[in-house]
Amino acid sequence: MLKRHLPMVGHTRGNRLPITCELKCGSACSHPVPNTSDNSHFRDIANAAISRRAALGLGGGLAAAVVIGANALDNAPAAVADNGVFPKGGGKLPFTAIAPVERSVDDVTVPEGYDWTAIIRWGDPLFADSSEFDLEHQTGASQASQFGYNSDYLNVISDGGNDRTGYLVNNHEYTNENLMFSPEYIKSNPKDVVEAAIEAHGLSIVDLKRAGKGQPWEYVVGGRRNRRITGSTLFTVDGPAAGSDLLKTKDDSTGTKVHGTFNNCAGGTTPWGTVLSGEENFNQYFVGTGAAAERRIGIAPGPTSRRWDTVDPRFNLNNEGYANEANRFGWIVEIDPEDPTSTPVKHTALGRFKHEAGTAVISRDGHAVVYSGDDERNDYAYKFVSRKKYRKGDKKHNMTLLSEGTLYVAQFHGNSPESEIDGSGAVPSDGDFDGWGRWIPLVKNDKSLVPGFTVEEVLVNTRLAADTMGPTKMDRPEDFEANPVTGKVYMALTNNSQRDADAIDEANPVPGNRDGHVIEMIERRGDHTSERFNWNILFLAGDPNQEGNHAYFDGVPLDQVSPISCPDNLAFDSKGNLWVSTDGQPGKIGYSDALHKVTLEGRNRGLVEQFLAVPADAETCGPVIHDEDNSVFVAVQHPGEGGDWGAHTSYFPDFVPEGPLKGDKVAVPRPAVVQVFSTTGNNGVGRGSGNGR
Numbered sequence: 001m002l003k004r005h006l007p008m009v010g011h012t013r014g015n016r017l018p019i020t021c022e023l024k025c026g027s028a029c030s031h032p033v034p035n036t037s038d039n040s041h042f043r044d045i046a047n048a049a050i051s052r053r054a055a056l057g058l059g060g061g062l063a064a065a066v067v068i069g070a071n072a073l074d075n076a077p078a079a080v081a082d083n084g085v086f087p088k089g090g091g092k093l094p095f096t097a098i099a100p101v102e103r104s105v106d107d108v109t110v111p112e113g114y115d116w117t118a119i120i121r122w123g124d125p126l127f128a129d130s131s132e133f134d135l136e137h138q139t140g141a142s143q144a145s146q147f148g149y150n151s152d153y154l155n156v157i158s159d160g161g162n163d164r165t166g167y168l169v170n171n172h173e174y175t176n177e178n179l180m181f182s183p184e185y186i187k188s189n190p191k192d193v194v195e196a197a198i199e200a201h202g203l204s205i206v207d208l209k210r211a212g213k214g215q216p217w218e219y220v221v222g223g224r225r226n227r228r229i230t231g232s233t234l235f236t237v238d239g240p241a242a243g244s245d246l247l248k249t250k251d252d253s254t255g256t257k258v259h260g261t262f263n264n265c266a267g268g269t270t271p272w273g274t275v276l277s278g279e280e281n282f283n284q285y286f287v288g289t290g291a292a293a294e295r296r297i298g299i300a301p302g303p304t305s306r307r308w309d310t311v312d313p314r315f316n317l318n319n320e321g322y323a324n325e326a327n328r329f330g331w332i333v334e335i336d337p338e339d340p341t342s343t344p345v346k347h348t349a350l351g352r353f354k355h356e357a358g359t360a361v362i363s364r365d366g367h368a369v370v371y372s373g374d375d376e377r378n379d380y381a382y383k384f385v386s387r388k389k390y391r392k393g394d395k396k397h398n399m400t401l402l403s404e405g406t407l408y409v410a411q412f413h414g415n416s417p418e419s420e421i422d423g424s425g426a427v428p429s430d431g432d433f434d435g436w437g438r439w440i441p442l443v444k445n446d447k448s449l450v451p452g453f454t455v456e457e458v459l460v461n462t463r464l465a466a467d468t469m470g471p472t473k474m475d476r477p478e479d480f481e482a483n484p485v486t487g488k489v490y491m492a493l494t495n496n497s498q499r500d501a502d503a504i505d506e507a508n509p510v511p512g513n514r515d516g517h518v519i520e521m522i523e524r525r526g527d528h529t530s531e532r533f534n535w536n537i538l539f540l541a542g543d544p545n546q547e548g549n550h551a552y553f554d555g556v557p558l559d560q561v562s563p564i565s566c567p568d569n570l571a572f573d574s575k576g577n578l579w580v581s582t583d584g585q586p587g588k589i590g591y592s593d594a595l596h597k598v599t600l601e602g603r604n605r606g607l608v609e610q611f612l613a614v615p616a617d618a619e620t621c622g623p624v625i626h627d628e629d630n631s632v633f634v635a636v637q638h639p640g641e642g643g644d645w646g647a648h649t650s651y652f653p654d655f656v657p658e659g660p661l662k663g664d665k666v667a668v669p670r671p672a673v674v675q676v677f678s679t680t681g682n683n684g685v686g687r688g689s690g691n692g693r
Helices: 018-025 052-056 060-074 183-189 190-200 292-297 456-462 462-467
Strands: 115-119 151-158 165-172 202-209 227-228 235-239 257-259 264-269 275-279 332-335 345-347 353-360 365-375 377-379 383-389 404-415 434-444 477-482 489-493 518-525 531-540 565-570 578-582 594-598 606-615 619-626 631-635 672-678
Touching: 115 165, 115 202, 151 275, 151 631, 165 264, 165 578, 165 594, 183 190, 183 264, 190 257, 202 275, 292 489, 332 518, 345 365, 434 456, 456 462, 477 565, 489 565, 565 619, 578 619, 606 631
Parallel strands: 151 264, 151 619, 235 345, 264 353, 353 477
Antiparallel strands: 115 672, 151 165, 165 202, 202 227, 235 257, 264 275, 275 332, 275 353, 332 345, 353 365, 365 383, 365 477, 383 404, 404 434, 434 531, 477 489, 489 518, 518 531, 565 578, 578 594, 594 606, 619 631, 631 672
């Protein structure tokens, strides 16, 4: 067996799996919070007793501008029906919310009238000459031509026309070798195990086909866009830090070329048709030297669980010539899915941290704006505004937009007296957890705006630079998404079990925040380039039926909402309803991870309704809502992660109810991309029944 030290054993809450903590983020919660700066929470930045009027009155001109911005967005098109409110389960994708599902249920559970099918699974061959998936004969070479492991960010895009062809893009965040390989294979082929794991990371682009609109998709072996991007794929580096001495290594004296991308979590599809992918918990792959900059990003000395350094010297920063190797990870990468021969790019202008999301929108005056969270307890929210402007139909030009611009970090201020933010979850007297904020610039084009830091230092060591500028420490900012109907921006904050009671603030009002929350941000004048915004908490997650929770759903009666915990990935349907997938619900409120719809406008604002649940021990990732097709897509990540070889807790998606053997081969859980579709008019094609099995 590939034995792993599991620091979170005995420290996880409920049914959260220590192995998931170790593989996903290197058991980050077992280590000290990397942000040891004396940077303040917002109650220390501003007078906590300020009223709404005082908050908006910090400079008369600012107060007027913020109020005007809020009014302008209040008049924006709203995602509401003619009577001002959607019926429950409304929009173009009607459903009756399902009840929470016990974590042991090994099925994709969907509403009545819906079914599901797995489009593609880990190990499925992508090319005509790909090896067939063979558990006992895996190598780096075979995995490099097969669908990768542990799906995360997802998009499914139709080519239009007859809607019978399209493609999907999917991130592969991390690997679990104890479920990927037998103990005998790990012992006999350690080099092949490491090389296959490296190649199982990255992204897959896969062509799709279907019989017609509304029908289930199938993937195409040998499709023209099919591509694997892995831990060894060549990337170029651009932006102000490209060529910096901080990025040069023994293998690349130019500081402009990098092999591989790792721990790709959330991402986004740009308005010009490329894909952005965030490199998140990359720190866990490297053996550190103990340097302060490494510790701030979470890189520790000593052996890692993965032991990739035993096969490739670049993963040990103590090796001669590789001290900077980790600096070459932690970026937003951009890929052109239409051109499988193109070289993907790492954009240094967007800063280096544990990127969750890379959500791109075009501002009112044509600038590209990218929102991204830094997924760490007590770290920050960021956005980037391009120097150049978007040109419709000019992909070559638009692929330069993220090479230069202004990088910002967010500071939040509340509107309520300190005494009303007491950690109980009680809503302040003004009726909302809300306030205003500002985006603090760190870099503008090729100039540093952080005293004592060069532009290269700001971009490579973004956390350290941001620490000096007074941003607000947040509860693990993860996915950011902009509502295509209203223009408002939403940020998922997954949780923060280590937020102290004396460090709460109105934007993060719960001590030991186990369940997380979602914040709605309204940029001033509805302009994504603005340096001022208003904000409010849409909901504080939790199970209203459990004691000790802080659940709040913007005024919706608690007996009407579906329990929800650990919001992670966000998406929207065509009517502007928010969809939220979860990561960690089993360990917090005891139910399987799920996908929920949240109404944002009208009398039902804040109403949370559960649409689906994923199989045993799995996480729900990368939701895509195609309500025009009555379809929803999710990536099912780490199914069966609580099990072990031959003693699995899941056999998703192949299901072998009689035991671990399928024919003469061992059956294992396989991460996969799933489509949920309406059974009306499609003859019930699919693997699921809608009621579990």
